[in-house]
Amino acid sequence: MLIIGIAGGTGCGKTTVVNQIINELPPDEVGVISQDSYYKDTSNLSYEERTKINFDHPRAIDFDLLASHLEMLKNGEPIHQPVYSFVQHNRTKDTVLTHPRKVMIIEGILILTNQEIRDMFDIKIFVHADSDERLIRRVRRDINERGRDIDEVLNRYQTTLKPMHQQFIEPTKEYADIIIPNNKYNTVAVDIVRTIINERL
């Protein structure tokens, strides 16, 4: 199994890059796991309390569960990947049965911050987009797809996203084997990653 980790700040285009990579690959040979699925279960908190959680700090992520799931996949066992709701700020009761594939892609803002997870990756990729570009994309996406308003997105950006990005996410760029510049759509970089995967397949 080839395990690829794709990190980068919110809105840099991780999900888009992953979709471009897997688009022309055989679906039964590639699997995707999102770090977002591994936000800790916070059902013990009220909705109001959950809105105050710092979702951009490594402690928000259940890395133990993610590590054990990756271990299971490596051993050829399927996992029940949790499903997260950005509207409820919590895990749902659903899970997605995820089978081991020849290539597993794990994407998320914080996945390179955890050494145990980092050491499981055969290839580490960091997607870079400038912070103004990421903020513009985040505003659009959170309002259109995640039920937020402009004040919520901008407040969260100033108080949490920006400092957490500087403290935890940007420094993990140094662990990357490949850095993909993604201020514009980068088909060349996507083709290179696809070629590497095809060689393995």
Ligand SMILES: Nc1ncnc2c1ncn2[C@@H]1O[C@H](COP(=O)(O)OP(=O)(O)O)[C@@H](O)[C@H]1O
């Ligand atoms: N290179 C790009 N140029 C313009 N818009 C982009 C680019 N990459 C992604 N986007 C858009 O930006 C938003 C955030 O992208 P997404 O892939 O969800 O980022 P991430 O998963 O890193 O948060 C989406 O609406 C997506 O369509």
Ligand SMILES: O=c1ccn([C@@H]2O[C@H](COP(=O)(O)O)[C@@H](O)[C@H]2O)c(=O)[nH]1
């Ligand atoms: O309940 C939640 C959980 C997380 N977030 C934000 O999501 C991004 C990470 O997702 P990307 O797709 O990589 O942007 C992170 O910055 C969290 O702040 C949220 O808004 N609500």
